[in-house]
Amino acid sequence: MKIEIIKCLQDNYSYLIIDETNNTACVIDPSEAKPILKFLENNKIVLRYILNTHHHYDHVGGNIELKKKYNCEIIGFKGDKKRIPEIDTLVDDDQIWKKDNFEAKIFHVPGHTTGHIAFYFFKEKKIFTGDTLFSLGCGKLFEGTYEQMFNSLKKIKELPKETEIYCGHEYTLQNSNFCISQDPDNIRLKEKILEIKKKLADNLPSIPSLLGDELKCNIFLKAKDLKSFSKLRDLKDNF
Numbered sequence: 001m002k003i004e005i006i007k008c009l010q011d012n013y014s015y016l017i018i019d020e021t022n023n024t025a026c027v028i029d030p031s032e033a034k035p036i037l038k039f040l041e042n043n044k045i046v047l048r049y050i051l052n053t054h055h056h057y058d059h060v061g062g063n064i065e066l067k068k069k070y071n072c073e074i075i076g077f078k079g080d081k082k083r084i085p086e087i088d089t090l091v092d093d094d095q096i097w098k099k100d101n102f103e104a105k106i107f108h109v110p111g112h113t114t115g116h117i118a119f120y121f122f123k124e125k126k127i128f129t130g131d132t133l134f135s136l137g138c139g140k141l142f143e144g145t146y147e148q149m150f151n152s153l154k155k156i157k158e159l160p161k162e163t164e165i166y167c168g169h170e171y172t173l174q175n176s177n178f179c180i181s182q183d184p185d186n187i188r189l190k191e192k193i194l195e196i197k198k199k200l201a202d203n204l205p206s207i208p209s210l211l212g213d214e215l216k217c218n219i220f221l222k223a224k225d226l227k228s229f230s231k232l233r234d235l236k237d238n239f
């Protein structure tokens with residue numbers, strides 16, 4: 001499987017997971033149809049599935065147009081049946097979703113929204129975390145509680161350290177400013193900030209990030225308990 005990172009809207013990322021054996025693909029969180037259609041057409045790839053992490057418009061905005069064009073199947077959390085446009089297939093926590101050569105484990109990770117899920121492609125060791133876990137940050141709590149988000153991040157933390165994190169936005173550099181303000185002596189974080197700046201200067205995404213690195217550098221993953229996590233989340237909202 002090959003991953004293609006598609007920049008959308010202001011700072012969103014949609015991801016194509018491409019099965020090169022037959023030139024078909026799934027898309028994670030199509031923010032808008034246009035840049036995705038362009039890539040698919042230029043590369044003669046057929047879109048089969050749309051996987052939505054949550055219902056926010058910047059993650060589902062391309063659903064209707066892409067489905068119209070490719071008649072693809074739309075997959076999302078069962079609890080978001082009424083708010084994911086054109087949803088076909090409802091999935092639940094801990095379920096394995098498998099179609100053709102695509103296979104992912106579903107994690108229900110509430111906090112940013114109550115129905116947020118992550119797609120863990122375990123054979124490839126890649127997880128698509130939407131707006132739950134960002135590189136060096138985590139999502140804002142729009143619908144869920146601090147405790148839900150803390151527990152959602154805990155599930156992701158338990159994956160193998162070499163897991164690649166693909167998140168919904170390019171927020172890494174802004175996030176790094178908060179991490180370093182809270183953790184000024186972190187040598188690995190300082191190195192990572194240089195790496196991020198280099199990538200962005202070359203107009204490359206800072207994504208994916210390795211879970212092992214996030215465990216060392218992401219202040220929200222380093223929070224030992226719910227109380228310190230909650231305090232960090234509040235501080236970040238006013239940073």
Ligand code: ZN
Pocket residue numbers: 054056112131
């Ligand atoms: Zn969102």
Ligand code: FE
Pocket residue numbers: 056058059131168169
């Ligand atoms: Fe978003």
